[in-house]
Amino acid sequence: MPPTPQTLTAERILEATEEVLRRHGPAKATVVDVARALGVSHGSVYRHFRTKAALREAVTKRWLDRTTQVLAAIVAAPGPDPETRVREWLAALFAAKRRKAFDDPELFATYTVLTTETAESVVGEHIAELTGQLTELVRAGVAAGAFTAEDPAATAGALFQATGFFHDPHYAREWERPGVEGDFEALVDLLLSGLRARG
Missing domain, CATH: 1.10.357.10 (Tetracycline Repressor, domain 2)
Incomplete structure (x- = not known):
């Protein structure tokens, strides 16, 4: 069952982002792709990471x-x-x-x-x-x-x-x-x- 916005954590988003980056590469990977992989809206992702740049920075740091x-x-x-x-x-x-x-x-x-x-x-x-x-x-x-x-x-x-x-x-x-x-x-x-x- 996909995570709900309430159970969605920053760590789960970062895990999904890593998989999306592995599949699509940095040029094509989008926040929408990450949200789709998690089964949530892209707005749910943005609640944890305000911008695409912030998400990319966090996944790089991880x-x-x-x-x-x-x-x-x-x-x-x-x-x-x-x-x-x-x-x-x-x-x-x-x-x-x-x-x-x-x-x-x-x-x-x-x-x-x-x-x-x-x-x-x-x-x-x-x-x-x-x-x-x-x-x-x-x-x-x-x-x-x-x-x-x-x-x-x-x-x-x-x-x-x-x-x-x-x-x-x-x-x-x-x-x-x-x-x-x-x-x-x-x-x-x-x-x-x-x-x-x-x-």
Whole structure:
């Protein structure tokens, strides 16, 4: 039975929007398509999301938040040594982006378009959250005497930018080529060697 306006939730709308985007792509998907998929009027959707742009922004944030949550768990967990924690975080970021690109290529292509549209807001917040997590790991490494970093936030930003090839969606096609895992490991080894405290 389709949801009534009373039982319709923002989460259900976002789930339906994702399916509509997967089927039609960002250029053709409409709020009417989302409402039809839910069996409600488009006015019911607009009660939760005032505009089509707001809906697209919310569904983009939901997609990006899946990665953020996985990485937050690594930051929150009492981990082994600081180097291993940074390595695990960077590897998890790379793995999450690759899964999105390869497991659901239609939706990945759609979100690549949507993230371009919302770069000033949702994507900026996403990047700030990721670099904030990385800052925590660098700061913990400094506190443990394992890393040298006068400004952990600046260092985290540099690490994030330096590894951009392995998480920026613009490079997704390169992630399939042979040897990319080895390139990732070599880069992380180099970055971590630069972070190590000099005794």
